[in-house]
Amino acid sequence: MEIAIVEHMSYDWRIALYFFLGGLAGGSYLLSVAANYWITGFKPFARTAAYITPVVLAAGLLVLILDLGKPFRAWRLFLTFNAASALSWGVWFLSIFFAISVVYAYFFFMGKEDLLENKKVKLIVYIGIPFAILTASYTAVILIQAPGRALWHSPLLPVLFFNGGLISGVAATILVASIRGGTANIGGLGKLLSWLIIAELGFLLIEFIVLMNGGKEYVRIAKHIATGDWGLLFWPVEIVIGSILPVAVFLFFKKLPAYSIAIASTAALIGVFTMRIIVVLGGQVPTNLF
Amino acid sequence: MITDKKMTRRDFVKTSAAVGAGIGLSHLFPLRAFGQDNGAEYTESGEWKPTTCQGCTSWCSVQAYVVNGRAIKIRGNPNSNVNGEATCPRSHISLQQVYDPDRVKVPMKRTNPKKGRGENPEFVPISWDEALDTIADQILSLRNGGESHKYMLMRGRYSYMRDILYDRMTKIIGSPNNISHSAICAEAEKFGPYYTEGLWDYRQYDVENTRYMLIWGADPLATNRQVSYYMSVWGDVLDRAEVAVVDPRFSVTASKADHWLPILPGADGALATAIAHVILTEGLWYREFVGDFTDGVNRFSVGREVNEDDFEERHTHGLVKWWNIELKNRTPEWAAEITGLPQEQIVQVAWGFANAAPHSMCWVGGGPVMQIRGGYLSMATHALNGLVGAVDNVGGTLAPNKEYSGGFPGPGEYMDEIAEAGVQHEKIDQRGRLEFPAMKKGKPGSAVVTNNAARGILDEDPYDIKVAIGYFNNFAFSCPGSERWERALSKIPFLVHITTNASELSWFSDIILPSGHHMYEKWGFLKSAGHGYTHVTLQQPVNDLVWDVKTDETEIPWLLAKKLEEKGFSNLMEHYREYRDPETGKIPENEQEFALFALKLATRKLWDPQQYAGGDRINGWDDFVQRGVWNSDPYPYRDRWGAMKTKTGNFEFYSETLKAALTAHANKHGTTVDRVMEVCNYQARGEQAFVPHYEEPTAPGDKTEYPFEWVEYKSRLSREGRSANCSWFHEFHDVDPGNVAWEDVATINPQDGEKLGIVSGDTIRISSPSGSIECKANMWEGIRPGTVGKSYGNGHWAYGRMAALEFGKTPRGGNNNVIIPAEYERLSGATVYYNSTNVKVEKVT
């Protein structure tokens, strides 16, 4: 006879993965657009990044739907709109962003990069920018909308998520590029990645300071992550592997073998994903009601 | 009855929803609209029908919500003056019992001749006819061989239809061996009240009028009796009364009390005598009841004997003797040492308790009395009620109110010479022997020694048991030293179990007869007292019977009698034919009629206006069935003052009643009372044996090997031993403070946990001289350091697929009775549960 214990865990690793992929897509899109229109030095990466976006986004959507208790009712998300729900908005951000990212990638695919300079097309691509940003950060707002989960209740969360998105976007681009035969100036991207990671660490520090000085629930969760069970994931994986390692590699080594680039960028990706896991799952430690 | 009204309504809703509404958008319109419509003329689809709950000995009158012959909800019966609309959480679990898929639905017989814990009986279904035929043959062959006394009837939980099967059938067959479960229940709890105030019964506690409650080893908000009623008023009681709880474990009641006295197991006698000492030396006793010194000057002072003539008692007897023999040196300092309680707390409680006299009471549960030396603890704790005049008084302890249910026709003329000879034999439980005075109501050898029957069977002393029937009992699980029962039952050549579930006892049986559920599939009646009333409440077959089950106490004996008659022995059937319908005079023609007529007969004075004797005026049988319960007249306070059923008619601090009983027992064995004390494990010598007094606590298990003392208690959701196959029992197991949902845990104080290197969640092995069990550990501040606590109810290896981890093989958790050795409070014959053993605890790795 099976034992059925009453429990109230809501979001699991799948949601964390979805958050991660959403961020990655936003990041890669922004990188690609920047590379394509503004930072000529990165131009060679525009195509790679452009491809990454829709693929990753599609994967994310798939994960999201598979996480639903009733996947075949997903269409309801489009039929009811709850203005109060970040989730409800997100569905539309995501869809629009996805559409645009596909169109954008489409031009590279057909080898019609020149058309990207076309006014109308450019407009569409630029419209994609805010949606990329929203897609990368609204997921944090979902969490913010859950009161009483101290870890989630921070105005910094969207920033953390967005920046994490950029990190993973850049890292993914580096990884793919390095695999498809190291392109020139990958080091430049590496530096960008490093500074983004350093920024992320800064935000994290602020986050912790806020928590440690908040109410008992805030302190509790901070301790839980820094010294509790999640510490085992936080310090070694998110901080050491996910942050320090890539920064060390990209900032302090001049000329790099391709594999180390691949490893470093993968490490950065792992770091960001771990951060999502810790936030989503760690953030759900039950608070007692007394 | 397969389809309910609601089915149709629902289909209607469904189909009509589909119509018109496109599949995709159907969710947007529809069902709500209908919900609204049938909402308008929505009415409850069932009706409330009365019956009685037996989830514990409160026996609350209840109503079942029945939808097309299917009971699905339970509530208290508003017609009852005892529990009213209140029912405890266990009441709902009965619903999971009756629809338990693992219930046996047709008779079964064993096909594996080998018996034992490790032997799968390989039961196969058989017809009622075959089953009864086999049983009848077995009984007749005993009778024909002049061995009718080798038949035994074991009774567990029961209704007051019991005597048809338990008494009449056993006697007419010709056996002395009707063994009830009473001694594994709470007989020692009746011992104290009987040998002080002549009451062999449970008390009612007048909590709504009390100002101070001193509760000894009872947890009335969770267990004990009238749980539903006491729960229902507790919130108000707390506004008026101070509550002190004496319990090594932080019980539910302790969690809602003013004082917790976490006494060392078994040390209650020291606390009780010390409180008495304080009451006397401080002159706090209740004079209207106890009397006073002739000159009003208190001569009770530490260590000083008092002249009996100086004190004039009113409704009590032997106060000064008690002081001189026992109390004079029982100071709080002395008690603090033994009880492990602070002296100030003892004094404070004594004052509080006595100051509230006479509206103060000692509530005595099994904790301090179902112990090796519990007889005198039962007296000592109850004697305090005498000192403060709580006995039979407002806000004190009351006897059950008078009720007028009757018995059944006597067996006398139906007992042939075989029977007459048979019943003369000594009983298998060896009651009455020197070491088993078992003195119910002052008569030596009159009380059952349930748990010792196992020894009688194993040793074939006085003789062997050849044919046995057990009903509503599970001695292989519910009796301490359960392993003895496993062997004893295996030894019985032919064993029958009348049961709902194939429980541990069934495992050793040759035939299992499926019984109707006591609450939903049975005609019967129960009496219980509380709230200043006694109610007599009916058990009724509120459910449509969908299985081939019969009623244990009536239908089955009738069917057996019929078989016996067919085979030439008609006495039993002739006797049963005397149970005529009191309304029509009709002679019962089948088992259903028999069950009904017997019930009407036994309760006639309650419902027949012609025979009205008191209490509720009920207008005939149908009216009774409608109401489901009869209530007595209100309680006549103080009627028993000076008219108690003791030798002196008074409340005896020096028990002439006990003296007579013990002397009679000693004489019967041509020896002295001192010798009786000795063989019964008591330390008292001389006069001390006749007064409530302190005895050193004792428990099996050498402290060096078994360092922890055992704290036994009942789980709040245990319907006696019968909840474990119900999911709600496990899902809500944590409503017992210290327990964990879906786990069987032992509570250990964190201090001890640290020493043992054990943390919450560890699997541990608890061992005693009689065996060992495995369960989970829970570190809990609510258990006294040096003790281990565990609630009873888990650890079934049979009963059902949820009760056992693997049916017939692995228990879920551990059964406390594996580690509690078979020990006795020998004066009452009661089995020992509390302070019953010392144990050792090891982490299982």
Add this chain to the structure above:
Amino acid sequence: MGKRKDKDTQGDKKGLTRRELLLGATGFAVATGAIVHSVSAQTSNRPNLEGKELAMVIDLQRCTGCGACAIACKNENNVQDGVAWAWHETRTTGTFPNVQYEYMPTLCNHCQNAPCVRLCPTKAMHKVAGGITAHTPEKCIGCKSCIAACPYKVITPNKKEPHKFWKSDEQLFAGASDSPKEVVEKVGGDTIPLYNPDREQFLEGSGLRYKGIVEKCTFCDHRVTQGKLPYCVERCPTKARIFGDLNDPNSKVNEILSKYSAKRLREYLGTEPKVFYVREFNPATYRKSKGSV
């Protein structure tokens, strides 16, 4: 559905217009959806609760922590093992021998400002007349956001098929005992032998839920709309649960709330719970003293 979008967006001009169409259509659907939704799900089907502000007071001094409310709730609402609409939290504090044990019954607080409703993307979780936080199974996609949003741990997901046990056809004793499935067939009921048909109202005509969606306390809307008290209130043996309308100045709940400073769970979150706790689980007295240094 992700796929369908791919097609639409790959074609440039044509695709765009088609997308416009689609968007337009969906927009319309959303609009109608919203309207029908509000009409159907909001208040209309609970007319007699219109204008009421239902609330429960739990008197902890009366409460004995027995669990009857939570068990009775499962009984009334056909709730399966592993899911709880009414639950409890317990706490043992102090060190032997100065120990305190407390029991707190919990259930959906029917928050006025309900985070579960706010976050629910499909409006399956919504407020209805009487201030009840209601859930429409049909609309629930099982995203579990409401569970994340609820600070009180009172919504449970149906990760597995509910009452699976009762669909099994394994017998303990072949031919002598019934399988769970047979029990239901013989006894009646629907899926479970204890099936309470009275619960069908407001749950899409079925008193049962199914795998994938979430469920929670409905304040017994099926009873209160009939003028009956919630079942947990009825079955609480100690009368510790008191139910009523906050908008009725003379209601019992208002009378009690006027006497004590009521606690609400995690009040600081601003959810405005409608379940109030009064008095202490243990109102113990103690001997007067100034203590000592």
